[in-house]
Amino acid sequence: MLGFVVRRLLSSLIVLLLASFVVFAVFYLGPSNPARPVCEGAGGRCTPERLVAIEKQMGLDKPVLSAYGEFMGGIVKGREIDFGASAYDCTAPCLGVSYDTRNFVTDELKERIVPTILLAIGGSIVFLVVGVTTGILAASRRGSSTDRLLVSGSLLVSSIPYYLLCLIAWIFLTLQTNIFPATGYFPITENPLKTIGGLLLPSLVLGFATAPAYARYTRGQMVETLGDDFVRTASAKGLPRRRVLFRHALRAAIVPIVTIFGLDFGALLAGTIFTEAIFSIDGIGRWGLEALDSPLDLPVITATVLVGATFIVVSNLVVDIAYGFLDPRVRIG
Amino acid sequence: MTSTQTTSTTGTPDGAPYLEVTDLTVKFPTADGLVNAVSDLSYSVPLGRTLGIVGESGSGKSVSSMAVLGLHDARSARITGSIKVGGREVVGMDERDLRSLRGNTVSMIFQDALAALHPFYRVGQQLAEAYRVHHPSASKKEARARAIDMLDRVGIPSPKSRVDDFPHQFSGGMRQRVMIAMGLINDPALLIADEPTTALDVTVQAQILDLLQDLQREFNSAIIMITHDLGVIAEIADDVLVMYSGRAVEYGSTREILSHPEMPYTWGLLSSVPDVHSDTNARMIPIPGTPPSLLNPLPGCPFEPRCAHRDKVPGDLCSTTLPELRPGGRGAGHVKRCHLPDPDAIYEAEVLPEIAPDLAKEN
Numbered sequence: 001m002l003g004f005v006v007r008r009l010l011s012s013l014i015v016l017l018l019a020s021f022v023v024f025a026v027f028y029l030g031p032s033n034p035a036r037p038v039c040e041g042a043g044g045r046c047t048p049e050r051l052v053a054i055e056k057q058m059g060l061d062k063p064v065l066s067a068y069g070e071f072m073g074g075i076v077k078g079r080e081i082d083f084g085a086s087a088y089d090c091t092a093p094c095l096g097v098s099y100d101t102r103n104f105v106t107d108e109l110k111e112r113i114v115p116t117i118l119l120a121i122g123g124s125i126v127f128l129v130v131g132v133t134t135g136i137l138a139a140s141r142r143g144s145s146t147d148r149l150l151v152s153g154s155l156l157v158s159s160i161p162y163y164l165l166c167l168i169a170w171i172f173l174t175l176q177t178n179i180f181p182a183t184g185y186f187p188i189t190e191n192p193l194k195t196i197g198g199l200l201l202p203s204l205v206l207g208f209a210t211a212p213a214y215a216r217y218t219r220g221q222m223v224e225t226l227g228d229d230f231v232r233t234a235s236a237k238g239l240p241r242r243r244v245l246f247r248h249a250l251r252a253a254i255v256p257i258v259t260i261f262g263l264d265f266g267a268l269l270a271g272t273i274f275t276e277a278i279f280s281i282d283g284i285g286r287w288g289l290e291a292l293d294s295p296l297d298l299p300v301i302t303a304t305v306l307v308g309a310t311f312i313v314v315s316n317l318v319v320d321i322a323y324g325f326l327d328p329r330v331r332i333g
Numbered sequence: 334m335t336s337t338q339t340t341s342t343t344g345t346p347d348g349a350p351y352l353e354v355t356d357l358t359v360k361f362p363t364a365d366g367l368v369n370a371v372s373d374l375s376y377s378v379p380l381g382r383t384l385g386i387v388g389e390s391g392s393g394k395s396v397s398s399m400a401v402l403g404l405h406d407a408r409s410a411r412i413t414g415s416i417k418v419g420g421r422e423v424v425g426m427d428e429r430d431l432r433s434l435r436g437n438t439v440s441m442i443f444q445d446a447l448a449a450l451h452p453f454y455r456v457g458q459q460l461a462e463a464y465r466v467h468h469p470s471a472s473k474k475e476a477r478a479r480a481i482d483m484l485d486r487v488g489i490p491s492p493k494s495r496v497d498d499f500p501h502q503f504s505g506g507m508r509q510r511v512m513i514a515m516g517l518i519n520d521p522a523l524l525i526a527d528e529p530t531t532a533l534d535v536t537v538q539a540q541i542l543d544l545l546q547d548l549q550r551e552f553n554s555a556i557i558m559i560t561h562d563l564g565v566i567a568e569i570a571d572d573v574l575v576m577y578s579g580r581a582v583e584y585g586s587t588r589e590i591l592s593h594p595e596m597p598y599t600w601g602l603l604s605s606v607p608d609v610h611s612d613t614n615a616r617m618i619p620i621p622g623t624p625p626s627l628l629n630p631l632p633g634c635p636f637e638p639r640c641a642h643r644d645k646v647p648g649d650l651c652s653t654t655l656p657e658l659r660p661g662g663r664g665a666g667h668v669k670r671c672h673l674p675d676p677d678a679i680y681e682a683e684v685l686p687e688i689a690p691d692l693a694k695e696n
Binding site: 143228229230232233234235236237238239240241248251252326327328329 | 402404408428432433434435436437440441443445448449450451452453454462463466467499501515
């Protein structure tokens with residue numbers, strides 16, 4: 001097991017390096033020049049000579065590989081960053097300084113990650129509870145009108161474009177009727193209740209929009225396991241229907257659901273762009289989106305990609321390890 | 334009328350039958366129409382005896398036995414007739430009473446133990462669960478002790494440690510023993526074994542059959558052995574019920590049926606049994622054709638299209654009239670569903686020389 005984890009960690013590291021390098025290179029070699037706003041913002045005329053000088057100072061003239069090496073080195077041991085007019089002593093783990101806000105990316109990341117994590121957890125609770133319950137209910141009454149209602153209902157919800165759902169919810173439930181408190185992220189250290197209030201509607205919308213996929217997936221898995229021999233055995237033992245359904249059928253059906261959930265949760269932690277943007281939550285997704293505005297905020301983009309990729313890779317690993325606990329055949333075999 | 338005849342055929346002077354199935358019919362509505370899985374089936378089993386039910390896949394063997402446990406979904410199966418277990422009517426019984434019956438007074442052993450046991454629970458947990466559901470006052474410790482005891486009884490070595498293993502850690506034969514231990518954990522009066530040896534190799538198969546017989550002697554339970562293997566029947570069954578197309582086509586004591594079969598389908602089954610001891614000139618003859626559709630039963634004998642002897646019946650009786658299940662030339666204890674006037678003579682003159690030349694000569 002340990003060997004497996006170590007091997008997986010190593011291969012995960014390679015994936016992370018590759019993903020971050022590709023993103024870094026694409027934007028580094030791209031048309032947007034981060035030196036220009038620095039040059040223009042410094043006062044005076046931005047002559048081509050000055051621009052070149054600033055580029056040189058910022059290290060933008062270096063070959064992409066060494067610039068990337070410098071960036072990654074900063075994560076491990078920190079580095080000096082020179083913007084010409086101002087210099088920064090960026091301590092490890094250093095993800096650079098935002099070209100836009102001139103804040104340390106690491107510091108901003110620490111703040112931005114909290115609402116994203118909270119939103120991911122909130123949304124997950126909603127879609128797991130709603131989706132999985134709906135799926136079990138539909139499967140256990142397969143073919144009945146309840147089943148058909150749940151299936152078509154979930155199809156209806158999932159056919160609405162997600163951004164539209166967010167907008168409708170926001171306009172009708174907070175803007176016009178005040179049923180939900182104003183959305184957004186309010187620091188959890190100040191007023192946790194307000195934090196929860198601000199993330200309540202976004203979590204619900206995210207949850208309910210994702211729930212249909214889980215409902216259908218759970219239903220499919222449950223229908224399959226309910227037809228399995230061991231479920232028939234459980235009934236033949238004289239067990240109550242509820243026990244057959246939950247202890248026997250669901251126990252087997254839950255394994256692939258956990259797999260999908262692990263991957264989804266990792267993706268949610270990487271940032272939910274629509275949710276964060278529409279409900280004005282300052283999370284990772286919105287941050288990454290803003291960093292794409294011209295001029296490109298390269299350190300922020302690289303950081304968000306790196307964080308997102310890390311979450312996805314780690315959740316993959318967690319799923320693989322969880323599999324061993326959920327399925328004894330994998331654990332011992 | 335057939336029901337009264339068949340209940341008297343089992344020939345058991347000792348006590349009333351424990352399981353009594355009368356005119357059982359099971360239909361499944363499907364998108365293509367009504368599937369007549371079992372039609373007018375009647376049989377009975379007393380305590381301490383074994384009834385073998387033989388037939389091809391889809392002949393209604395398993396469906397009829399699942400009905401004894403009330404395992405068919407009430408929404409998808411239409412069941413009529415009567416199934417009496419220890420005097421209690423199972424057809425139409427409410428779910429609560431059915432649950433107290435299942436795994437308790439009547440239990441079932443399934444074919445593929447790897448699929449029939451839950452892959453994620455230790456065998457001890459699964460056995461203890463079967464025990465505790467019918468003994469709510471038993472503690473976890475008691476249930477575990479009972480599970481270990483049962484594993485020991487079915488011949489699993491070092492049951493104290495194996496009780497904590499998962500099903501996939503057992504060999505095929507040992508897994509089937511676990512299945513049997515689970516079926517017997519509540520001392521059922523009736524055990525239904527649905528092809529319990531099909532997935533096992535012959536030596537293990539013999540062990541499992543011996544085990545079942547030993548346990549039957551110990552507990553005096555009634556056993557229904559569902560199989561398509563006449564070898565298994567010869568070894569274990571007191572009585573045989575041959576099923577075809579959802580109906581009983583021949584029914585009687587094992588000795589009777591195997592020595593003087595009177596129905597061409599049974600002849601076909603006998604012809605398709607390989608036997609290492611037999612004359613090398615003996616032929617294994619498959620039954621031509623396939624079983625008929627259960628959707629739209631044709632008038633007449635369901636075996637008629639595949640029957641090699643239909644020309645011996647005068648007129649078009651075979652294709653127009655369903656034969657009744659009634660005694661042939663060998664007494665009331667042996668009933669068959671066939672129009673042939675003198676089946677025993679045909680069997681000895683035509684069938685036996687083909688499938689067992691040495692036996693035919695002796696006669």
